[in-house]
Amino acid sequence: MGLVYVRGVVKWAGRAKEVDFLVDSGATYTVLKKEVWSFLELEPKRLVELVLADGSVARRQLSEAVIELPGYGEYHSPVLLGEEEDENLLGTVTLEIFGLMLDPLKRVLRPLRALLK
Secondary structure, three states: OOOOEEEEEEEEOOEEEEEEEEEOOOOOOEEEOHHHHHHHOOOOOEEEEEEOOOOOEEEEEEEEEEEEEOOOEEEEEEEEEOOOOOOOEEOHHHHHHHOEEEEOOOOEEEEOOOOOO
16 A cells, blocks of 8 residues: 545635645544644644554644645645644545545545445
8 A cells, every 4th residue: 555645725814835745544633734834824723632653642733724625625624733743644534524535445535425324
């Protein structure tokens, strides 16, 4: 299985920045690199604790932005304000907001089959 990247545009308060996101179906939230959220002048809303793959805990500020994925539209999404070592990640909350899921075999985004039970 390989890595899947998608290009998107992150927007806030009249500013926009094109970014490449690593699609991470194991990540809850979308993460923005510090250079991206600083450029957009995003403000933290609250601090969240995150459990990393190795079991350690990280803390990041949560904010919000508008994310555009060409061909899929644009939506408001919660985003984590990354630190120096963080990369742009597209997490499951944002994917679900868009109604998308990652097809790991074909390495593409597909419409999500939503369930109402």
